[in-house]
Amino acid sequence: MSHIWPALIGMAVITFSCRYAFFAHSFELKLPEPIEKALKYAAPAVLTAMWVPIVFMQENRTLTTDLTDPFLVAGVLTLLLALFIKRTLLVVFLGMAAFLLLKLYQ
Amino acid sequence: MNSINLNQDVVRIPDRQLVVKAIFDVMPLSLAVIPWGMLCGSLAIEAGLTPLQAQFMSLIVFAGAAQLAGVSIISAGGSIVSLFTTTAVISSRHLLYSAVLKHEIRKLPLRWRAPLAFVLTDEMFAVAHAFREEHGYFSPLYALVAGIGFGVIWNVSTLVGIVAGASIPNLDSLGLEFAIAATFIALVIPAIKSKPVLMSVVVSGLTIIGCNLLSIGNSLMIAAFAGMTAGYITEQWGNES
Structure with missing residues (x-):
């Protein structure tokens, strides 16, 4: 591809447009009522779709079957910690510490 | 007072x-x-x-x-x-x-x-x-x-x-x-305070696993919408009963 600059600027316009779409004053995107209500669940749904494969799958292709896999063990541990500890950063720190230990002693 | x-x-x-x-x-x-x-x-x-x-x-x-x-x-x-x-x-x-x-x-x-x-x-x-x-x-x-x-x-x-x-x-x-x-x-789990949120998380998680196992493209958006729909439907059922 010889036109790298136009390609980069085009990509930037696309990513910015997606992010700015609902913030614009010059037009207002209206969503149907059910979608408007369903947006409440967007954050938990989309974030879950990102962490579940990291914890439970290998290369996004197969389910992890090795019960000593550091991602699986530390992921489930983080899940349990998050149920009881309300401080987000502490949970992240403990989860990552567990993961690194498991990696080291694997 | x-x-x-x-x-x-x-x-x-x-x-x-x-x-x-x-x-x-x-x-x-x-x-x-x-x-x-x-x-x-x-x-x-x-x-x-x-x-x-x-x-x-x-x-x-x-x-x-x-x-x-x-x-x-x-x-x-x-x-x-x-x-x-x-x-x-x-x-x-x-x-x-x-x-x-x-x-x-x-x-x-x-x-x-x-x-x-x-x-x-x-x-x-x-x-x-x-x-x-x-x-x-x-x-x-x-x-x-x-x-x-x-x-x-x-x-x-x-x-x-x-x-x-x-x-x-x-x-x-x-x-x-x-x-x-x-x-x-750590961000999602404490946010699960109601049945609709729980359903959205469970359905999204299962959907992304299913999509990935079947190598379906754009699985992230499919799972997100499945989770949102599940949350919305659970919420509607809760309102009716």
Whole structure:
């Protein structure tokens, strides 16, 4: 591809447009009522779709079957910690510490 | 009577504290993205971009998944149409974030809306949304600082990738992406306070596993919409009974 600059600027316009779409004053995107209500669940749904494969799958292709896999063990541990500890950063720190230990002693 | 505070306004955190909190909160996610930033930088050079172009990409496109896909299309000599379509498909989840935050951000002046949109990544959305859940209000300053802090790390790691080129060590084996999983788990689990949210999480998780096992493309958006639909339907059932 010889036109790298136009390609980069085009990509930037696309990513910015997606992010700015609902913030614009010059037009207002209206969503149907059910979608408007369903947006409440967007954050938990989309974030879950990102962490579940990291914890439970290998290369996004197969389910992890090795019960000593550091991602699986530390992921489930983080899940349990998050149920009881309300401080987000502490949970992240403990989860990552567990993961690194498991990696080291694997 | 005087001792009873009837003011229902939320407690606002002072600006300086907000800035520090934003940087801390986005830190694990920023660390997790370092290998991806380096990969983006080195692959861009391999694909034939100049160092300036490679850096510029991280600076103005500022979207990891779209950049990695874009670089591989450029390097394979793909058409500009396929480059733009792929970028649009990958970026579609940002439309979702934009829609979720519109009520708070739309009423702000342009000097807030444009920069906030510019730094609206997965990571910024995750922490800004969690902040709103926890403190009961949306803080533009918190969101902007988290977004910029993340962007700085993203661009510095891209620069390292550009300079190191193909000689970057295999950071994949460190498993830094676990930090993403740990952070998102720590943000999502405490937010499960009702049956609809629980259903949205369970359905989204099962859907992404199913889609990935069957190698269905764009699985992230499919799972997100399945989860949102499940939450909405559960909510409607709850209202009827």
